[in-house]
Amino acid sequence: MASYPADFKYTKEHEWIKPSGNTATIGITNYAQESLGDIVFVDAPKAGTEIKAGATFGSVESVKAVSDLFAPVSGTVTEVNAELATAPEKINKDAHGSWIIKVTLKDPNELNSLLSAADYEKFVAEEGSH
Amino acid sequence: MSVVEAEPTLRKTALNAVHRQMGAKMVPFGGWEMPVEYPAAIGCGIINEHMAVRTGVGIFDVSHMGDIRLAGPGALAAVQHISMNDASRLAIGQAQYSALLYPNGTFVDDVIVHRLGENDYLLVINAGTREKDFNWVRDNTRQFDCKVEHLSDDFTQIAIQGPKAVDLLQKLTDANLPAVKFYWLTHGTVCGLKNILIARTGYTAEDGFEIYIPSDEATSARVWNEILEAGKEFGAVPCGLGARNTLRLEGKLPLYGHEISDTLNVWEAGLDRFCKMEKTDFIGRAALEKAKAEPLKRTLIGLEMTGRGIARDDYKVLDQSGREIGYVTSGGPGPFLKKNIALAYVPPAFAEIGSTLNVEIRGQAVAAQVVPTPFYKRPKKN
Numbered sequence: 231m232a233s234y235p236a237d238f239k240y241t242k243e244h245e246w247i248k249p250s251g252n253t254a255t256i257g258i259t260n261y262a263q264e265s266l267g268d269i270v271f272v273d274a275p276k277a278g279t280e281i282k283a284g285a286t287f288g289s290v291e292s293v294k295a296v297s298d299l300f301a302p303v304s305g306t307v308t309e310v311n312a313e314l315a316t317a318p319e320k321i322n323k324d325a326h327g328s329w330i331i332k333v334t335l336k337d338p339n340e341l342n343s344l345l346s347a348a349d350y351e352k353f354v355a356e357e358g359s360h
Numbered sequence: 361m362s363v364v365e366a367e368p369t370l371r372k373t374a375l376n377a378v379h380r381q382m383g384a385k386m387v388p389f390g391g392w393e394m395p396v397e398y399p400a401a402i403g404c405g406i407i408n409e410h411m412a413v414r415t416g417v418g419i420f421d422v423s424h425m426g427d428i429r430l431a432g433p434g435a436l437a438a439v440q441h442i443s444m445n446d447a448s449r450l451a452i453g454q455a456q457y458s459a460l461l462y463p464n465g466t467f468v469d470d471v472i473v474h475r476l477g478e479n480d481y482l483l484v485i486n487a488g489t490r491e492k493d494f495n496w497v498r499d500n501t502r503q504f505d506c507k508v509e510h511l512s513d514d515f516t517q518i519a520i521q522g523p524k525a526v527d528l529l530q531k532l533t534d535a536n537l538p539a540v541k542f543y544w545l546t547h548g549t550v551c552g553l554k555n556i557l558i559a560r561t562g563y564t565a566e567d568g569f570e571i572y573i574p575s576d577e578a579t580s581a582r583v584w585n586e587i588l589e590a591g592k593e594f595g596a597v598p599c600g601l602g603a604r605n606t607l608r609l610e611g612k613l614p615l616y617g618h619e620i621s622d623t624l625n626v627w628e629a630g631l632d633r634f635c636k637m638e639k640t641d642f643i644g645r646a647a648l649e650k651a652k653a654e655p656l657k658r659t660l661i662g663l664e665m666t667g668r669g670i671a672r673d674d675y676k677v678l679d680q681s682g683r684e685i686g687y688v689t690s691g692g693p694g695p696f697l698k699k700n701i702a703l704a705y706v707p708p709a710f711a712e713i714g715s716t717l718n719v720e721i722r723g724q725a726v727a728a729q730v731v732p733t734p735f736y737k738r739p740k741k742n
Contacts, residue, residue: 267385267397267405267406267602268405268406268407270670270693271669271670271693273669273722289722291670292406293406293407293602293606293692293693293695294396294397294406294602294605294692296670296672322400322405
């Protein structure tokens with residue numbers, strides 16, 4: 231059972247965000263990688279792209295399915311994890327260590343509306359029991 | 361007010377509890393709740409399952425497949441009337457790929473016809489089309505002297521697929537498996553069960569067997585577990601529908617509702633070699649004769665993505681100017697080939713091997729090359 235880092239925030243669409251001052255890294259949760267299965271493709275926006283909280287900013291594809299990525303916050307992409315272009319399976323191996331994009335935050339207050347690790351864990355426990 | 365849609369009741373195979381116990385991810389497919397993949401923790405996941413079948417052996421529960429038996433003095437004439445391949449060429453113990461057609465030459469379903477005995481044939485049909493197929497077969501064979509039985513619920517069907525399938529299954533049966541050629545069948549004792557149908561068939565573009573055992577839960581679970589246990593030395597893994605789909609895509613084996621359907625005909629689907637126009641008359645023949653005289657409107661091609669992206673079912677195919685010319689019937693990664701591949705219908709003018717087309721992926725045109733199919737052919741043994 232992977233634990234959900236307490237210093238991350240989470241979305242109900244299964245992204246995590248790790249804030250650090252006015253920047254943050256964003257990835258998908260261990261629950262997301264488990265649900266998707268073998269990840270074979272990550273489509274991330276280029277550096278400089280503006281992302282908007284709640285809107286899609288890219289996608290992750292497993293062998294079987296395409297899954298949209300939803301921005302936890304608004305901001306500007308500063309860096310894309312290039313490693314995932316050739317080795318997307320890293321997300322399966324270490325979802326919380328494999329960031330997809332880095333962003334500068336437009337409004338750090340947006341973080342307050344996201345789920346804490348404890349809340350997210352509760353949320354996926356309920357979702358998983360359906 | 362909101363309308364609450366009733367959850368359709370999904371049917372379960374006799375191995376449902378076993379799959380759940382193994383931690384399989386279960387999904388609805390053709391009215392059935394089926395395992396799509398088994399957990400990474402036991403060495404599975406679609407890619408590992410796919411690779412096991414290509415390089416070793418994988419075990420599938422395919423009990424959702426249906427079975428129709430035609431037996432009696434008129435059985436051959438009935439099978440000939442409702443299917444496009446020539447069943448008169450089958451020796452006892454032989455099987456063939458075929459299809460049931462509508463009068464307009466499109467598909468009711470594709471089937472494997474097994475000749476079990478002198479006047480005894482077994483059609484293995486798709487899960488999602490079971491009832492439709494059975495009704496079709498019954499209604500269109502009334503004039504023949506043969507009994508038509510729907511045996512779908514009588515069998516748990518387990519597929520053992522891969523280059524090591526023969527070694528695995530041989531440990532569990534007294535039947536002389538090396539003597540059974542591809543697309544032939546035999547009967548033998550399997551896991552202590554007498555007179556089990558063992559067919560050297562499959563849907564993976566690999567060597568393998570499909571066995572038909574009694575469908576009670578206890579027997580099904582026992583045999584499933586014994587196969588997995590016997591397969592340990594060959595690295596056998598349980599495989600779900602996810603790997604079944606990627607395996608059949610690499611091998612260009614058609615899937616009903618995708619490459620074949622009630623709106624696509626035999627020539628479009630490129631299944632000419634399984635359609636024997638010279639045999640006795642059969643349902644769909646007249647329409648196919650007529651269609652043959654006219655130019656094809658579309659044809660099934662293989663695409664390999666050369667741009668960055670994965671073509672998926674129903675994505676649009678564009679020509680180089682961006683005009684929509686066709687659609688993807690099945691697309692995704694080919695785990696063994698390590699390429700993103702797709703099958704698509706396009707007008708024949710665009711079917712030339714080596715030419716470049718585009719697939720529309722989330723609004724972007726991504727380049728793909730027309731390549732020969734099947735994408736994968738298993739190495740022939742010397």
